[in-house]
Amino acid sequence: MTDIARLETPKGWPSILLPPAGKGAARGTGTGTGDAARGAGGDASDLDAAMKAGAWEGLRRAIRDLGPTGTIAAIGSSGLRGRGGAGFPAADKWRAAASAPGPRVVVANGYGADPSSRTDQLLLETNPYAVLEGLAIVALAIGAEEAIVAVRATAGSTIRILEAAIAAAWDAGFAGTDALGSGHFLDLRLQTVQGAYLLGEETILLKALEGKRGQPQQRPPHPATNGLRGRPTVVHNVQTLAAIPWIVVNGPAAFATTGVPEAPGTILVEVRGAERSGVAEVPLGTSLREIAGLGGKSGGRALKAVLVGGPSGGILPPELLDTPYTFDALRAAGAHVGSGSVIVADERACIVDLARVLTRFCADEACGKTIPCRIGTRRLSEIGDRLATGTSRAGDLDLMADLASDIVGSALCDHERLATLPLMSGMRYFRTELDEHLERSSCPAGVCHPIAMAASATH
Ligand SMILES: Cc1cc2nc3c(=O)[nH]c(=O)nc-3n(C[C@H](O)[C@H](O)[C@H](O)COP(=O)(O)O)c2cc1C
């Protein structure tokens, strides 16, 4: 059982942390805990308990009532967007895969690349059947015979729960030669992979699943038409998959009543840096203010910034706290949903220090296959280091903006663009603080200590 803390969130929406209650059952009983469904401290892989709460009803209805075309249409009209970060419409991938020649594959991305976000781990350990059922529904809809859950080889507790849940699903006939009487063969299995941050990126993950070196693949063709071992492959984040059974059972219109029209449903966020750290499930469109507030007030200190999206996230100022947590609004603000990580920085934080640590992480993690990313992120990281150590050169900020615009656009994966976000959002919203570092070698927050040394040595 996971010991990840859960932050209380308002009730009243369809929760992916709970098995999908059927029509007539109380909808949106979600406390965000999942314990209601299986008894506090219960076993998440207990199939009987999960089925009593509605698990696998979605697959049954997809087979009995909707069929492949109807299922794809239902997901399309629900407006479900991928929770893996970019918010790509789920049904578009399904259509592309379904119309490409088979055999086909569906993969649950449970890698959880960002160490500051355990949202996907919590879901897999709390409601594994929602993810497995979502996988089975996608497989049925696109005609895939292989359904793989990919997780880190080191995720011991998650692996134990998934192994038990997958074995129970096979025994109960939800996978196998004639999955739930659909006449469809489904090989549902767990595969572990191990690597660095980049392995969560879908083309790199697919290479790792093939047992090859984790390097990205040129797109197009996209995995939906040319993925695992060249087969049409739908890769979804585990949260995307977990929403699918609920949509099939309760209908796309009911799903669209939660969240906002351009981003319906709920999403998991992990709030850190406040009084309480932990994972919460919130309707998409919830304001950053409300999300950051879930963690409490950070010892009564004033909030200075919110880092949204993980190591390659954007650093947003308090004036943007009313930004709705959606794929498009965050992107427009210079951040992204990314891993679901929301880190609250109080008045003691230095934006330069924060941005340069993140940029260095992104540069270190870049796989190096795309030269502008490999060299560009390194140069950006050096500019961040110069700002923090009082060794900046005149024009460094212009150079930073130039580099960021040069880097973006020639990449094999989105890491190149995302890696520029910490410094660029820092420059966009905290320019005065960057100027202080650049022009006066001074750190207003008193964090960049080497600056004081550099300043006293050189001035
Ligand atoms: C650097 C990088 C790391 C990523 N890490 C993850 C990850 O850990 N988990 C995940 O689901 N998606 C991750 N993604 C996004 C995946 O590439 C892919 O878009 C996603 O799994 C698709 O699922 P969705 O359709 O449900 O959004 C990452 C992307 C990038 C660029």
Ligand code: SF4
């Ligand atoms: S953009 Fe960066 S991380 Fe992505 S493939 Fe190119 S070098 Fe690797």
